Structures are given as C-alpha cells and as structure tokens.
Amino acid sequence: MKMITAFIRHEAFEPIRQDLLEKGIPSLSITEVKGSGRQKGVVEHYRGASLSVNVRPKLKIECVVDDHEKDVVVETILKHARTGSIGxxxxxxxxxxxxxxxxxxxxxxxxxQLHEASEMPS
Ligand SMILES: Nc1ncnc2c1ncn2[C@@H]1O[C@H](COP(=O)(O)OP(=O)(O)OP(=O)(O)O)[C@@H](O)[C@H]1O
Ligand SMILES: [Mg+2]
Structure with missing residues (x-):
C-alpha cells in the first residue's frame, strides 16, 4: 500500500477529486496547509508596509491506495495540478x-477504496 501526499493549488482539487472518483478512488483526505517551496519569500505590500510572505496557502491531499493504483493517482494529480508556473x-x-x-x-x-465486492452505502 502507498500513501500519495500532494501539495497543490486549491483550484486543482475539485477536478482531481472528480477524476479519482470516476476511476474508483473515492477515499481521500484534505488539509489546508501553509508552506514554502524553493523560492524565497514573496514581498507583499500592506498598508504602506512591505511584508515578506514566507509561506503560502496550499491544499494537502492524502490518498492511500493499493500498490497497483499508485500510478493512476499520481497521473491524475499531475494532469490537473500542473499549470507550468512556479508553485x-x-x-x-x-x-x-x-x-x-x-x-x-x-x-x-x-x-x-471501492472494490466490486464491497458493499455500497445507500
Ligand atoms: N520538500 C518539501 N517538503 C515538504 N513540503 C514541501 C516540499 N516542497 C514543497 N512542499 C510543499 O509544497 C508546496 C508547493 O511547493 P512548490 O510548488 O513551490 O515547490 P518548488 O519545489 O518550489 O517548485 P516550483 O519551482 O514549481 O515552485 C509548498 O508550499 C510546501 O507546502
Ligand atoms: Mg516554489
């Protein structure tokens, strides 16, 4: 079994969730997190002051699957989360x-996750 942990932009989540659901992978967790990547802090201006913003909001997805489903989860996240821009x-x-x-x-x-033999909640 594998856990796929992904840090993504918020807007990428809904397409990922829907696509995984259609592929029989409905079970996952999300957390709102703040983090930083390899870029230095971004300077923001607030009421005349310059603020260095060292962390930015991201969404963390955690999804545990059987080994054979790992690739489909990774590919689905890549497909919807990649814009080509930093972050x-x-x-x-x-x-x-x-x-x-x-x-x-x-x-x-x-x-x-969903398996054919498993009961579905009504
Ligand atoms: N090595 C890491 N360990 C833990 N969390 C990380 C790590 N790298 C990135 N993250 C998380 O992922 C978020 C997004 O990272 P980000 O996309 O900026 O990575 P990057 O390596 O700087 O790539 P890019 O050049 O595309 O910005 C971060 O804000 C942080 O929450
Ligand atoms: Mg970055």
Missing part, C-alpha cells in the same frame, strides 16, 4: 504498513 506543488509517495477499517476490523488493501 504548482509537489507529490510524495510513502509506504503504508497497515490499514484497518474501524467499523468491521477488516484490514489490508480491500478497505482502502
């Missing part, structure tokens, strides 16, 4: 040891 964000892929559905106690890759 498009970054994707990290991490190994995941265990996944357990609390309701049933089931574990393993089957609990992560």
């Amino acid at each position: 498009d964000g970054k994707i990290f892929v991490l190994p995941v040891e265990e996944a357990i559905r609390i309701r049933t106690g089931e574990d393993g890759g089957e609990v992560l």
Whole structure:
C-alpha cells in the first residue's frame, strides 16, 4: 500500500477529486496547509508596509491506495495540478504498513477504496 501526499493549488482539487472518483478512488483526505517551496519569500505590500510572505496557502491531499493504483493517482494529480508556473506543488509517495477499517476490523488493501465486492452505502 502507498500513501500519495500532494501539495497543490486549491483550484486543482475539485477536478482531481472528480477524476479519482470516476476511476474508483473515492477515499481521500484534505488539509489546508501553509508552506514554502524553493523560492524565497514573496514581498507583499500592506498598508504602506512591505511584508515578506514566507509561506503560502496550499491544499494537502492524502490518498492511500493499493500498490497497483499508485500510478493512476499520481497521473491524475499531475494532469490537473500542473499549470507550468512556479508553485504548482509537489507529490510524495510513502509506504503504508497497515490499514484497518474501524467499523468491521477488516484490514489490508480491500478497505482502502471501492472494490466490486464491497458493499455500497445507500
Ligand atoms: N520538500 C518539501 N517538503 C515538504 N513540503 C514541501 C516540499 N516542497 C514543497 N512542499 C510543499 O509544497 C508546496 C508547493 O511547493 P512548490 O510548488 O513551490 O515547490 P518548488 O519545489 O518550489 O517548485 P516550483 O519551482 O514549481 O515552485 C509548498 O508550499 C510546501 O507546502
Ligand atoms: Mg516554489
């Protein structure tokens, strides 16, 4: 299992979410974060003062999938998050040891995303 963690622009999220859903990957988390990339702080002007803004708002996506679904998640994020401008964000892929559905106690890759055998909530 892998966790794909991506830092993206806010406007890229909805197209990514929709595309992943259509590909059978509905389960993910998002967090509003602030961060910095390799650029130096951006100077902003506020009430006559120059402020150096060292961190900028981004959206963090976390999505845990079976190994064979990793590439489709990465490609979907790249497709919608890349504008070609600086600050498009970054994707990290991490190994995941265990996944357990609390309701049933089931574990393993089957609990992560939609699978044909799984029940759907009504
Ligand atoms: N090495 C890193 N570790 C943790 N978070 C990171 C890292 N690099 C980037 N981020 C997060 O991703 C956000 C976007 O990074 P950003 O796209 O500016 O990366 P970059 O390497 O500067 O690329 P670019 O040249 O396209 O701007 C950052 O604001 C930060 O939240
Ligand atoms: Mg940057």
